[in-house]
Amino acid sequence: MSNRVQQRQAKRVVREQLAKEARRRRAMWTTAIAVAVLLIAGLIGWGVYASQSSSSYRTPANASADGSGLVVGSGPVTVDIYVDFMCPHCKEFETAAGPTLDQLVADKKVKLVYHPVAFLDPASTNQYSTRSSSSAACAADGDKFGPYLQALYTRQPAEGGPGLSDDELIQVGGSVGLIDPAFARCVRGGDYRTWTQHVTDAASQRGVTGTPTVYVNGTQTDATAAAITAAVTAAKK
Amino acid sequence: MQTLTRAARWRAIQPWAGTLARVGLAAVWLVAGAAKVTDLAGSGRAVNAYRLMPYDVARVVGAALPFVELALGVLLLIGLATRLAAGVSAGLLVVFIAGISSAWARGLAIDCGCFGSGGQLAAGQSPSYGPEIARDVAFLALSAFLIVYPLTRISVDSALERV
Numbered sequence: 364m365s366n367r368v369q370q371r372q373a374k375r376v377v378r379e380q381l382a383k384e385a386r387r388r389r390a391m392w393t394t395a396i397a398v399a400v401l402l403i404a405g406l407i408g409w410g411v412y413a414s415q416s417s418s419s420y421r422t423p424a425n426a427s428a429d430g431s432g433l434v435v436g437s438g439p440v441t442v443d444i445y446v447d448f449m450c451p452h453c454k455e456f457e458t459a460a461g462p463t464l465d466q467l468v469a470d471k472k473v474k475l476v477y478h479p480v481a482f483l484d485p486a487s488t489n490q491y492s493t494r495s496s497s498s499a500a501c502a503a504d505g506d507k508f509g510p511y512l513q514a515l516y517t518r519q520p521a522e523g524g525p526g527l528s529d530d531e532l533i534q535v536g537g538s539v540g541l542i543d544p545a546f547a548r549c550v551r552g553g554d555y556r557t558w559t560q561h562v563t564d565a566a567s568q569r570g571v572t573g574t575p576t577v578y579v580n581g582t583q584t585d586a587t588a589a590a591i592t593a594a595v596t597a598a599k600k
Numbered sequence: 601m602q603t604l605t606r607a608a609r610w611r612a613i614q615p616w617a618g619t620l621a622r623v624g625l626a627a628v629w630l631v632a633g634a635a636k637v638t639d640l641a642g643s644g645r646a647v648n649a650y651r652l653m654p655y656d657v658a659r660v661v662g663a664a665l666p667f668v669e670l671a672l673g674v675l676l677l678i679g680l681a682t683r684l685a686a687g688v689s690a691g692l693l694v695v696f697i698a699g700i701s702s703a704w705a706r707g708l709a710i711d712c713g714c715f716g717s718g719g720q721l722a723a724g725q726s727p728s729y730g731p732e733i734a735r736d737v738a739f740l741a742l743s744a745f746l747i748v749y750p751l752t753r754i755s756v757d758s759a760l761e762r763v
Contacts, residue, residue, distance in 0.1 A: 404670065405665075416641070485716065
């Protein structure tokens with residue numbers, strides 16, 4: 364083999380090795396960039412969430428001891444009811460089981476604790492779940508949570524569209540006798556939005572993944588009048 | 601000769617098939633991330649609904665996940681570090697499949713929360729774990745293809761290769 368051919372071959376080997384080295388370095392950099400992008404994205408998510416969630420909240424009047432629900436009536440047996448004012452099945456539940464619950468309250472057999480959670484905010488264009496829940500807390504301040512809940516269900520908006528506006532929420536309050544300007548201010552100011560967040564978090568923490576969900580003295584029960592009555596009778600024994 | 605031409609044809613088709621797989625997988629992540637990013641609390645609840653980790657951890661995972669999915673979608677869309685992005689995709693999908701399977705095995709009644717909805721089943725809806733797993737397995741196949749053949753047409757990776 365001539366010297367020149369050898370030289371050419373050596374050059375080629377060097378060139379190939381340089382190219383290999385460059386490719387390796389490029390791969391390292393792109394990997395590093397991609398890993399950084401993914402990590403930063405995760406941190407952004409965490410940061411955004413941390414800034415959105417607030418740990419301080421005001422507890423409305425007539426709230427349960429842990430502040431995560433609104434109490435109706437007084438009795439030895441506690442019935443926890445998780446509802447979302449946007450949820451059609453919650454309305455059906457209220458229509459079907461409401462009279463039974465009212466009777467149990469009137470007989471002083473049960474204490475109802477309503478937890479108005481905001482699971483379905485994406486189902487309306489204006490976060491109706493959160494806004495209706497926090498205005499229900501405003502109604503509790505005015506000692507009219509029970510009737511307000513009923514009135515909200517009769518005016519339940521369809522899923523996918525806009526929920527009731529603040530004005531309409533105030534109007535609903537007026538229809539059940541909430542004519543105090545403090546109620547209107549409370550609704551418009553979204554005073555209990557952070558409380559709603561607390562209610563929703565507490566529900567999730569308990570393992571509630573859907574609405575309506577009912578617990579009688581801490582044991583999950585079917586959301587029907589018959590099942591609740593049976594559980595209340597059993598719990599009293 | 602026959603096998604040779606077939607191999608040649610595969611060499612011609614494979615980078616374009618890879619582009620399809622890459623863009624398809626990118627679309628999956630972008631749609632999944634975008635559906636959840638507007639409701640981070642709901643995303644946290646969806647993770648928590650699996651009852652696989654403490655609530656506070658589930659919330660952090662739920663908040664971070666949509667952004668990671670969006671980032672993966674962008675990486676795949678532009679074709680930067682495709683093999684790594686496909687590897688991370690495959691890892692996530694395996695975790696998702698495991699999570700859905702375990703929810704199924706434990707008899708939980710939840711929505712997978714894959715594309716939002718906070719883990720809550722719509723009213724009167726029963727869980728559809730089978731189709732959800734089948735869907736994720738299909739996405740896993742796309743990821744596997746990209747791990748094996750990461751160099752695809754119209755990608756940053758292939759542009760860098762020619763520098």
